[in-house]
Amino acid sequence: MVEEVISQIWASIHKNQVELDQVTNQFNTVENFVEKYIPIRIQSQISETLGQVLPRAQLNKLENYEMEKFNELNMKILEDDGSANLASIMREILKEVVAEQEEAKRKGLIFGGGGNGGNGT
Numbered sequence: 001m002v003e004e005v006i007s008q009i010w011a012s013i014h015k016n017q018v019e020l021d022q023v024t025n026q027f028n029t030v031e032n033f034v035e036k037y038i039p040i041r042i043q044s045q046i047s048e049t050l051g052q053v054l055p056r057a058q059l060n061k062l063e064n065y066e067m068e069k070f071n072e073l074n075m076k077i078l079e080d081d082g083s084a085n086l087a088s089i090m091r092e093i094l095k096e097v098v099a100e101q102e103e104a105k106r107k108g109l110i111f112g113g114g115g116n117g118g119n120g121t
Contacts, residue, residue: 028082028083032083035085035089036076036077037077040070040073043066043069043070047066
């Protein structure tokens with residue numbers, strides 16, 4: 001009787017481990033997709049929108065930038081090892097945003113507080 005219960009417990013543990021591995025693999029796949037492929041989609045949408053509103057001279061600059069940017073994004077995909085690390089990418093983006101805000105404050109480009117909406121009146 002005890003051996004049967006222990007056997008059932010081990011079977012349940014094994015089943016749960018397999019399910020956990022499957023969910024972990026699915027999560028890693030989605031995370032990797034988001035990290036590698038979504039930036040290409042976003043850049044495509046931005047480029048498409050700008051392509052509709054920019055004058056011809058600016059379109060040439062946009063095309064040059066697109067060539068560089070899409071090459072960079074495609075290289076990330078080609079060099080992909082299947083792993084993703086969105087948490088560290090998000091931390092790096094946050095650090096960059098904070099640094100830019102601090103730089104803007106230092107240069108007096110961001111007006112704060114005072115209850116006047118930052119308009120200086």
